[in-house]
Amino acid sequence: MRSVITSTALLLAACASAASALPQPELVRRDIETNCTSIKQRVPWTFLTTEEKAAYIQADLCLIKAPSTSGIPGAKTRWDDLQWPHITQTVTVHNVGAFLPFHRIYMTAHETLIRNECGYTGRMPYWDELAEVSNMAGSELFEDQYFGGNGVGSSRCIADGQFANLTLRFLANNRVSDHCVTRRFSQQAFQAAAQANINRCNAIKTYANAWTCWSLTPHSAGHAGVGGVMNDPTFSPGDPIFYLHHSYLDKLWWEWQKLDYPARLHDMAGPNIPTGTRPGSPNYPPASLTDYFGDNGNVTTLNHNLWMTSVIPNVTIADIMNLNGPTVCSEYLNAADLERGTV
Numbered sequence: 052m053r054s055v056i057t058s059t060a061l062l063l064a065a066c067a068s069a070a071s072a073l074p075q076p077e078l079v080r081r082d083i084e085t086n087c088t089s090i091k092q093r094v095p096w097t098f099l100t101t102e103e104k105a106a107y108i109q110a111d112l113c114l115i116k117a118p119s120t121s122g123i124p125g126a127k128t129r130w131d132d133l134q135w136p137h138i139t140q141t142v143t144v145h146n147v148g149a150f151l152p153f154h155r156i157y158m159t160a161h162e163t164l165i166r167n168e169c170g171y172t173g174r175m176p177y178w179d180e181l182a183e184v185s186n187m188a189g190s191e192l193f194e195d196q197y198f199g200g201n202g203v204g205s206s207r208c209i210a211d212g213q214f215a216n217l218t219l220r221f222l223a224n225n226r227v228s229d230h231c232v233t234r235r236f237s238q239q240a241f242q243a244a245a246q247a248n249i250n251r252c253n254a255i256k257t258y259a260n261a262w263t264c265w266s267l268t269p270h271s272a273g274h275a276g277v278g279g280v281m282n283d284p285t286f287s288p289g290d291p292i293f294y295l296h297h298s299y300l301d302k303l304w305w306e307w308q309k310l311d312y313p314a315r316l317h318d319m320a321g322p323n324i325p326t327g328t329r330p331g332s333p334n335y336p337p338a339s340l341t342d343y344f345g346d347n348g349n350v351t352t353l354n355h356n357l358w359m360t361s362v363i364p365n366v367t368i369a370d371i372m373n374l375n376g377p378t379v380c381s382e383y384l385n386a387a388d389l390e391r392g393t394v
């Protein structure tokens with residue numbers, strides 16, 4: 052039943068129609084479909100409790116201390132094992148349609164390890180980069196009791212925070228050698244996290260056209276803003292910040308999906324081999340990487356297999372398209388909703 056239109060309602064309607072000119076993901080209800088039994092929450096880092104923050108750091112440190120079980124040459128710890136699916140597939144999970152799907156399941160791989168092997172029971176954090184776009188270095192994440200700050204000296208190794216002693220193994224050209232986590236902060240590069248870039252991607256109607264938008268900016272913001280290891284497309288998961296950055300990017304993709312439901316819920320496209328990569332070039336993926344795709348061509352489909360190198364079971368892209376579905380079984384909560392107490 053229509054209610055009487057009051058002047059207040061007219062004003063609100065005018066505001067709403069002005070706002071509707073731009074995509075407004077925060078106005079979309081978060082639960083499109085919930086067909087998993089126990090949905091897990093993902094919240095901005097700053098909304099974790101003090102206990103959750105400490106437990107999350109301890110859980111990553113637990114993976115860093117736990118011995119490798121993968122048999123991958125050079126891997127010494129579970130942290131090394133976790134990096135491997137990203138390292139070994141770097142040419143087939145970036146600049147391709149599967150870029151966002153791979154990183155979605157990769158977040159679940161990290162979550163699965165810290166929950167199942169390191170006893171983490173709290174909510175999963177993401178880095179609310181938009182909220183911190185004007186002052187990245189001021190983020191609570193980089194404080195001493197958490198992830199530590201910028202790299203120092205000519206090595207750019209991080210010298211403070213809970214991961215100052217984190218030793219990474221894998222280097223380019225299949226070399227294995229112990230090295231530190233480096234960072235080289237760039238506030239200028241972090242500006243790519245700006246709302247204007249999110250709006251630009253949200254306004255694109257099909258995944259075929261949108262995936263490159265997400266891949267360039269705001270994806271680049273966290274990587275190039277933190278710099279060092281984080282700015283390496285292959286080895287960036289060595290820095291624990293990676294998982295908070297990519298959870299945020301995954302949240303942005305999920306919000307884009309919800310802006311046109313159900314059309315975008317199963318919208319998949321893009322190439323399997325990066326455009327412009329020619330057979331025989333050093334970056335051309337070998338058949339050992341492409342044979343398992345299962346797409347019957349160079350277009351990424353829902354049938355596409357996501358290979359997790361035994362860290363967790365492989366899934367198809369169809370399995371992870373719905374964040375609220377049984378494979379990922381998670382929801383993102385916005386700072387505004389958490390502050391209002393509406394979630």
Ligand SMILES: [Cu+2]
Nearest residue numbers: 137145154284
């Ligand atoms: Cu990546």
